[in-house]
Amino acid sequence: MSAALPPVALSLIGIGTGNPDHLTREAQAAMQAADLILLPHKGEDKAELAALRRDLCDAVLTAPGPRIEGFDMPVRRSVGDDYLAQVDEWHAAITRCWQAAITRSLDEGLQPRTPGQPLQVALLVWGDPALYDSTLRIAARMQPAPHSVRVVAGISSMQVLCAAHAIALNGIGQPFVVTTGRQLREQGWPPGVDTAVVMLDGQCSFTELPSHGLHIWWGAYLGMDRQMLDSGPLAEAAPRIVQARAAARERHGWIMDIYLLRRGD
Template sequence: MNMKLTLIGIGTGNPEHLTLQAIRAINAQDLILIPRKGAGKSDLAGLRRAICAEVLSNDATRIVEFDLPVRDEAIADYRERVDRWHDAIAHQWQGAITPGARKVALLVWGDAALYDSTLRIAARLDPTPELEVIPGITSLQALTAAHAIPLNEIGAPFVVTTGRQLRDNGWPEGVDTAVVMLDGECSFQSLPPEGLEIWWGAYVGMKEEITRAGALAEVAGEIIAKRAEARARHGWIMDIYLLRKGGWRRFPAGN
């Protein structure tokens, strides 16, 4: 009998983001894997433990923690660097899965399909498990909710991209709205700020949530400073922002 691997979207760290489907899935497992990302990011494993402590009522479900490998930044080619890292993570998963466990789950920040590599790593397991994905609230949804703003203009498309893409290629063509994830360098600094507005959030959906919004030319410096301060205080940071062309428009519940 092949193992069934369930990837459970758990939102952005707030236990109230869990769906009823996610709670049922957590309680249906033989084994739940929790990655440890080092002392500087111990809060992330702690949040997963707290979620399990709050909703896990199945005494037969075991929790196993494992150390997440560090990506080798010495490898020059980005895709090769990521591929080797994913291989190493899959190897750690394989070693953490106890013999006889038929139903195994990982708790995935946000949703497993949006800028998350859990699905790609799962495909590296041997033998390939039966796969189930439970959708979760993403940081994109938590950001727009925190600022009480619509994601797109009426009838208009938008782009979800990364800081690397913004730095390397500039503003995405054909859209007035861009959501930027996985940006460790405040890549909005690479754009001419005139006519751009920004809605930024860090730790969105968590008790540590910080949000700022306004004309990019006016609030960019404050966002950079707040981000650096928060990262130094917590040892890690997850942030996301939405950029939109046009003059600054304050929504009723915006910042």
Template sequence: MDELFLIGIGTGNPDHLTGQGIAAIRGADLVLIPRKGTDKADLADLRRDICARVLGKDGGRIAEFDLPVRDDSGDYLSGVGDWHDAIARVWAATVASAHPAPRRVALLVWGDPSLYDSSLRIAARLVPEPRVTVVPGITALQALCAAHRIPLNDLGAPFLVTTGRRLRDGGWPDCADTLAVMLDGGCAFQTLDPAGISIWWGAYLGMAQQMTLSGPLAETGPRILAARAEARARHGWIMDIYLMRRG
């Protein structure tokens, strides 16, 4: 493998794929598709659909691999590091088993490789390290703001993108009145005093099952909890994000 293309594919809508992304997929000798278990089969199916659209049903070479499971029993950062090492080994083994040997390999990345995605860090673990080309995609944050028809920032004001873990452990940071929260399986907004806070929430953004809720946190938070639990039970998985603004 001489070159690895990390291609942002957006948040579930095949139309999120850019012209640059289409060209990169068509120029690849091999496209890698991760499998995340039966509960998240929809995500692999979406990647297959994108490849079928771009390459045709009989075009291109695709190799699927099972994504290793992260051990979350110990220290968070150490666990993530070990997980990334394991993924890099699986990438390398999957490419090495392909015949003829591919020189240009593409990996379809949910959202965008630059925002709370570890594909770039994993690629840096490959030995030898290939030349990496990043093709940007639409982020969940962009899709959320588009779905709610709101600007990300207040006029002339900063915003902060953070995680549910950081919000739960540290509370609302003092540096911004607008927070975008990702990777929050525990709904950390429940730990906040809801007075004066508005929330805009979205799940399955860009997909057919897209859901959105918005309003004052005191009223909308319980609705989000109920909707999220019902959707997770129905689909077996959920990917969501929310924006909060105070004042």
């Protein structure tokens, strides 16, 4: 019989892009205060992602520290054109995995370090939990609902990209758009802006844009020892980026990248 699930205080901690120096002092304190840290495993081809999170824990946690519990990340169904339904199913499956991992830890004797207080459960979120991340939406599905949800802001890949290239994110007084590769492919250039930051693009969607007058700044594995950067007029840089991206993904088994496009520079 599984232990009854106690009230859970959930902390979603932004950890930047994999560099321990990206962790804020607030993030380190939140990690140390947790009773339980949940780490997702996304399959053998992405085992290094779990190892990076584990390395962050090893770098900042001191004894007595939290229990660290892994769980297998569900794979999103990708067959069919019902993208939103696919995401909804996936989020529901992840929620069940979280709750199963918490229950498993309780069954093995985990208790709140502070008697009478909610169990402090933390998840380490790449970048910042507010930007193109679904952890908050998944947390809202938990049953029973968490006693509390705390978000610790993290350094986003968008910030690290601009810092790595030493560029300003936007023109003076000008707006910009943060979008996805899917949106760029399906909708084309976003209206009303000259600057677009593109995330979650495994298809190199910039190759489908008219390249005249466009400049690209691209980065992968930002903040890590293997960081890769390229920039230039889109017509010149695009073939280099496509080739470098494919080679890096083949070499490491995974890639996280982001790019900024600007018209008129």
